[in-house]
Amino acid sequence: MADLRDQTLLYRLRREWPAYIYLVPTIVVLLVLNAYPIAYTVYISLTDFGTGGRGSLLAYHYIGLTNYYLAVTSGASVSWQLIENSFIWAAGSVALFLLVGLGLATVLNQQIFGRTVYRTLMMLPWAMPAFITILVWANMWQYETGIINALLSEVGISPVDWLQHPTTAWAALFITNVWLSFPFYTVVFLATMQAIPKDLYEAASIDGAGGLSKFVNITLPFLRPTIIFVGLMGFLFTFNNFYPIYLITSGGPGLSTQIFITESYKDAFGLGGSPAFSTAAMYSVIDFLFVLVITVVVIWTTDLTRNWLK
Amino acid sequence: MRRRRGRRAIRIAKKVATHAILIAACLFALFPIYFIIITSFSTLPIAAITAHVLVPSPSHLTLASYHTILYSLSPSFTSLLTNSLIFAGSAAAIGLGLAAFTGFALSKFQFPGRRTFVYFILIISLFPGFIMILPFYLMFAKVGLIDSYIGLIIPYSAGAVVFSGILVKNYMDSIPDDIEEAALMDGMGRTQAFFRVLLPLCLPVLGLAAFLAFIGPYTDYALANVFLTADPTKWTLALGLYNIANTDTGEQNYGLVTAFAILMSLPIVAFYMAFQRYIIGGLTLGAVRG
Numbered sequence: 001m002a003d004l005r006d007q008t009l010l011y012r013l014r015r016e017w018p019a020y021i022y023l024v025p026t027i028v029v030l031l032v033l034n035a036y037p038i039a040y041t042v043y044i045s046l047t048d049f050g051t052g053g054r055g056s057l058l059a060y061h062y063i064g065l066t067n068y069y070l071a072v073t074s075g076a077s078v079s080w081q082l083i084e085n086s087f088i089w090a091a092g093s094v095a096l097f098l099l100v101g102l103g104l105a106t107v108l109n110q111q112i113f114g115r116t117v118y119r120t121l122m123m124l125p126w127a128m129p130a131f132i133t134i135l136v137w138a139n140m141w142q143y144e145t146g147i148i149n150a151l152l153s154e155v156g157i158s159p160v161d162w163l164q165h166p167t168t169a170w171a172a173l174f175i176t177n178v179w180l181s182f183p184f185y186t187v188v189f190l191a192t193m194q195a196i197p198k199d200l201y202e203a204a205s206i207d208g209a210g211g212l213s214k215f216v217n218i219t220l221p222f223l224r225p226t227i228i229f230v231g232l233m234g235f236l237f238t239f240n241n242f243y244p245i246y247l248i249t250s251g252g253p254g255l256s257t258q259i260f261i262t263e264s265y266k267d268a269f270g271l272g273g274s275p276a277f278s279t280a281a282m283y284s285v286i287d288f289l290f291v292l293v294i295t296v297v298v299i300w301t302t303d304l305t306r307n308w309l310k
Numbered sequence: 311m312r313r314r315r316g317r318r319a320i321r322i323a324k325k326v327a328t329h330a331i332l333i334a335a336c337l338f339a340l341f342p343i344y345f346i347i348i349t350s351f352s353t354l355p356i357a358a359i360t361a362h363v364l365v366p367s368p369s370h371l372t373l374a375s376y377h378t379i380l381y382s383l384s385p386s387f388t389s390l391l392t393n394s395l396i397f398a399g400s401a402a403a404i405g406l407g408l409a410a411f412t413g414f415a416l417s418k419f420q421f422p423g424r425r426t427f428v429y430f431i432l433i434i435s436l437f438p439g440f441i442m443i444l445p446f447y448l449m450f451a452k453v454g455l456i457d458s459y460i461g462l463i464i465p466y467s468a469g470a471v472v473f474s475g476i477l478v479k480n481y482m483d484s485i486p487d488d489i490e491e492a493a494l495m496d497g498m499g500r501t502q503a504f505f506r507v508l509l510p511l512c513l514p515v516l517g518l519a520a521f522l523a524f525i526g527p528y529t530d531y532a533l534a535n536v537f538l539t540a541d542p543t544k545w546t547l548a549l550g551l552y553n554i555a556n557t558d559t560g561e562q563n564y565g566l567v568t569a570f571a572i573l574m575s576l577p578i579v580a581f582y583m584a585f586q587r588y589i590i591g592g593l594t595l596g597a598v599r600g
Contacts, residue, residue: 019424037442118332
């Protein structure tokens with residue numbers, strides 16, 4: 001059927017039209033529940049919905065780009081902090097994922113006793129749903145009641161108020177995030193490494209190459225496409241990874257770990273004060289634009305969609 | 311001679327280092343899980359828990375936390391579980407049905423506009439579901455779908471369609487066209503061939519997609535928290551767990567949090583254990599191939 005692609009449009013239409021019928025429900029879902037809500041969010045971000053101070057939530061007006069203008073120019077600029085945090089969160093996490101994943105995969109990719117046992121045990125964090133384990137981690141990081149400080153004092157280290165200082169709050173987030181994700185990265189890299197032909201390494205050994213040289217000249221080039229792929233996907237995912245931040249730091253202390261998606265949620269549905277829907281919508285839109293740009297760059301610069309388009 | 315002994319020492323040191331790294335990684339991976347299990351069987355205050363976690367004492371092992379969760383929660387655990395199953399089950403079923411048709415159309419037809427459509431759902435699939443919460447809330451509040459079952463099932467199903475559709479499509483791509491052609495030769499129509507021949511072959515990927523489509527709503531807090539405000543009888547497990555674990559009050563009852571976490575994870579963990587090879591394989595396949 002592949003040769004169909006060379007046929008004329010009309011011929012293909014006549015032969016392949018049932019596809020449209022199969023796609024009707026999905027197209028409706030995509031338009032009504034994806035495209036329309038996105039457009040609606042853009043519209044709300046151009047109004048004073050919830051921020052106009054008119055008393056009634058239903059009386060709101062179109063105010064153009066005023067929200068965006070204020071966000072960029074106001075003194076205590078929240079937006080710049082959010083951009084910075086979102087990138088720290090995504091780039092920092094991905095760097096750690098790659099580092100830990102590559103390291104452990106390299107170690108596991110040797111003939112060692114108990115390899116399967118190690119691999120199976122390491123995969124266990126994956127078995128429990130992330131929402132549940134993040135909530136437990138949130139409890140573990142607490143100053144007075146958390147098990148982590150209790151363990152630290154057990155070995156003579158004075159307790160750390162993890163969530164009250166920006167640096168330690170980030171540390172808590174990154175450690176939790178690595179725990180959540182390293183099994184996936186390790187398994188992916190290990191699977192890729194095992195697909196590298198063994199004779200390449202043997203030939204290199206004969207030529208007198210050491211372990212490091214083999215890693216740099218054989219393993220890394222082979223892993224490159226995988227590293228780029230999972231790195232970019234991981235970046236996109238983490239950029240909007242809501243639960244670790246929402247459940248562990250709630251963006252605090254202050255705004256120091258707040259990202260777009262958690263700030264937007266807080267503005268719209270947070271406790272206290274009236275819901276600032278227009279600001280929430282604006283942060284969603286900015287977040288959306290970042291994701292769109294990154295996605296387009298990903299599609300253009302990698303052959304990630306090769307399998308999907310064939 | 312001396313040189314050879316030096317080499318051997320290096321080899322042993324390497325082995326020791328390797329195992330040290332792997333043991334450290336396993337401890338890191340396992341500690342929170344171990345902590346959850348041990349703590350769920352105790353009712354000790356935090357000060358006493360550390361010692362108990364390090365050296366569990368049998369005299370402190372109790373099922374009291376489980377008893378409290380199962381019999382004295384309000385809304386009851388059974389009610390939370392039933393609601394979670396209703397939401398996640400319907401979303402997985404509806405989402406999967408749509409995804410099967412989508413995958414079929416995109417994989418086995420060369421219709422005009424196919425490329426554009428694939429790009430479209432690809433871009434949609436990369437967008438975070440969380441930014442949909444606000445527009446959904448405002449739209450659904452207008453038509454009175456807040457605090458209703460339907461109101462939450464709709465966005466959950468929509469979330470499942472796109473990702474599952476791509477999974478099914480990729481899997482169907484790997485099924486040779488000859489199989490469908492043979493069915494057509496036997497006098498079946500394309501729809502018939504899809505239901506009778508292709509779909510049964512896709513069962514493994516449909517299982518994986520159903521599992522993923524189920525987990526999303528099952529562990530969703532952000533959307534449920536906004537949509538189910540006034541009516542606790544419709545609350546889900548995720549909302550129940552959040553309320554028990556809420557760190558704002560400063561009085562965590564570790565026993566209750568962890569016992570709830572275990573009960574809520576149990577179905578997922580059981581499924582994961584049973585099909586582990588399969589789930590990991592299915593999810594990493596795209597990445598490894600990438």
